[in-house]
Amino acid sequence: TPILFWMRRDLRLSDHEGLSAAAETGRPVIPVFIMDEVVETHGAAPKWRLGLGVEHFAGVLQDIGSRLILRRGPALDVLRDLVSETGAGAVWWSRAYDPAAVARDKKVKGALSDDGIDAQSFKGHVLFEPWTVETKTGGYYKVYTPMWKNVRSRELAKDLPAVKALEAPDKWPSTDKMADWNMGADMQRGADIVAKHIVVGEQAAQARLADFVDENIADYTAARDNMATRGTSMLSENLTYGEISPRQCRHAGWRALHDGKSGAEVFLKELVWREFAYHLAYHTPRIVDKNWREEWDDFPWKDDERAAEIKAWKQGRTGVQLVDAAMREMYVTGYMHNRGRMIVASYLTKHLMTHWKVGQAWFDDCLIDWDPASNAMGWQWSAGSGPDATPFFRVFNPETQAEKFDPNRTYRARYLAELFSDHGQEARDYFDAIPASWNMSPKDDYPKPVVGLSEGRQRALDAYKARGD
Numbered sequence: 001t002p003i004l005f006w007m008r009r010d011l012r013l014s015d016h017e018g019l020s021a022a023a024e025t026g027r028p029v030i031p032v033f034i035m036d037e038v039v040e041t042h043g044a045a046p047k048w049r050l051g052l053g054v055e056h057f058a059g060v061l062q063d064i065g066s067r068l069i070l071r072r073g074p075a076l077d078v079l080r081d082l083v084s085e086t087g088a089g090a091v092w093w094s095r096a097y098d099p100a101a102v103a104r105d106k107k108v109k110g111a112l113s114d115d116g117i118d119a120q121s122f123k124g125h126v127l128f129e130p131w132t133v134e135t136k137t138g139g140y141y142k143v144y145t146p147m148w149k150n151v152r153s154r155e156l157a158k159d160l161p162a163v164k165a166l167e168a169p170d171k172w173p174s175t176d177k178m179a180d181w182n183m184g185a186d187m188q189r190g191a192d193i194v195a196k197h198i199v200v201g202e203q204a205a206q207a208r209l210a211d212f213v214d215e216n217i218a219d220y221t222a223a224r225d226n227m228a229t230r231g232t233s234m235l236s237e238n239l240t241y242g243e244i245s246p247r248q249c250r251h252a253g254w255r256a257l258h259d260g261k262s263g264a265e266v267f268l269k270e271l272v273w274r275e276f277a278y279h280l281a282y283h284t285p286r287i288v289d290k291n292w293r294e295e296w297d298d299f300p301w302k303d304d305e306r307a308a309e310i311k312a313w314k315q316g317r318t319g320v321q322l323v324d325a326a327m328r329e330m331y332v333t334g335y336m337h338n339r340g341r342m343i344v345a346s347y348l349t350k351h352l353m354t355h356w357k358v359g360q361a362w363f364d365d366c367l368i369d370w371d372p373a374s375n376a377m378g379w380q381w382s383a384g385s386g387p388d389a390t391p392f393f394r395v396f397n398p399e400t401q402a403e404k405f406d407p408n409r410t411y412r413a414r415y416l417a418e419l420f421s422d423h424g425q426e427a428r429d430y431f432d433a434i435p436a437s438w439n440m441s442p443k444d445d446y447p448k449p450v451v452g453l454s455e456g457r458q459r460a461l462d463a464y465k466a467r468g469d
């Protein structure tokens with residue numbers, strides 16, 4: 001009988017445990033993607049980008065003589081329908097580790113197993129599954145460095161070769177049309193503008209990794225913090241949708257390290273930050289929507305989305321150049337440099353005394369590399385409420401950061417049309433992308449700061465002291 005293979009964050013053919021296992025059975029395999037209850041809740045940009053990834057992957061499957069069946073609805077209902085339509089005896093998938101996906105998958109596995117279906121999951125999009133990494137006393141890690149030390153040299157099996165063919169069923173079930181789903185419906189920010197910056201699919205992701213290893217990994221340690229140049233891999237976009245596996249990235253990193261490219265060590269470390277995020281999301285699911293440290297629950301953070309300061313932050317017009325440049329980078333490209341993410345998050349939660357969940361929700365909506373675990377951890381790290389977080393009293397000064405990480409103003413000029421006559425195309429694109437209701441024009445005077453940097457800093461520190469720890 002056929003195997004239904006439920007595709008999720010694993011849109012690739014190579015190094016794919018579940019799909020390889022399905023191919024090896026010699027049984028017919030029916031790949032399916034479901035616009036399910038978890039996907040429906042994604043923000044605008046990730047949902048749009050996922051749609052493009054799925055569409056691309058459907059083409060890849062076609063090239064190997066298979067298909068991707070598209071269905072919409074609650075995952076369990078859809079899978080049950082497909083089982084009865086196709087006579088499939090098995091439903092297989094790659095595991096996910098964030099709370100929403102885990103809850104969905106548990107329900108599906110239990111119900112299908114009760115129906116007598118072989119419901120099996122395979123290792124998913126991490127290097128080390130969260131329950132395979134333990135502290136010396138047997139618990140999970142709440143601090144990054146010991147986890148890094150634990151897994152740094154842990155061996156992983158070789159990458160699996162690409163699946164070359166999948167046995168087709170006698171009869172394919174019907175499929176929805178991707179265009180009817182309109183996964184870009186919420187992308188009011190001009191999808192064609194953001195589209196200039198995306199890199200979709202497995203082949204492109206592999207090329208990205210190869211270029212990064214050839215050109216950037218050796219100098220990654222210092223270059224990763226230079227905001228104006230692309231010193232990082234940009235692979236977060238592809239890792240998010242499983243267009244490349246973390247193991248392929250890790251193996252490439254190790255090979256580079258053996259070739260004497262010392263920056264590769266830091267790259268390997270960053271991959272483990274991603275692991276740490278999933279480790280935490282799995283073991284402490286509250287990290288995605290509650291203060292990880294409960295003592296932060298009574299901190300006087302604001303969260304009124306209508307507040308002028310919050311709007312200014314989202315719209316990239318706080319009057320703080322580096323903050324505004326980074327916010328516009330995200331709006332217009334769907335990506336923000338890691339240092340930018342740390343700076344705008346510190347600024348929002350400290351200078352603007354705004355709840356990290358406001359920032360998390362905006363990132364959820366804007367990032368094409370949106371990842372439920374890394375985004376939540378990044379916000380709680382920045383706000384001080386998370387595990388192994390930066391202390392709240394460490395307030396990034398965006399001006400000092402700009403001097404250090406954008407010394408020639410190249411990054412700021414790329415995104416701020418009002419201020420720099422030599423601004424980049426992205427700065428102009430920004431004004432084409434934003435909604436008219438924002439009422440912004442490149443001819444405006446650059447805004448005055450919504451709060452003075454030292455005043456905002458002091459306000460945050462006073463609130464922190466009043467909290468009494």
Ligand code: FAD
Nearest residue numbers: 232233234235236270271273274338341370371374375378
């Ligand atoms: P590289 O520097 O090339 O790093 C390689 C890979 O390591 C990345 O692709 C990523 O998978 C992983 N990585 C690197 N830094 C981190 C980190 N700090 N935490 C977790 N994994 C990391 N990353 C996301 O993928 N999705 C998010 O939604 C996301 N939200 C964030 C929100 C905030 C507030 C902060 C501070 C960070 C967030 N990050 C997120 C982490 C980080 O900024 C991005 O992973 C990184 O900028 C991606 O660029 P890159 O692929 O060029 O990274």
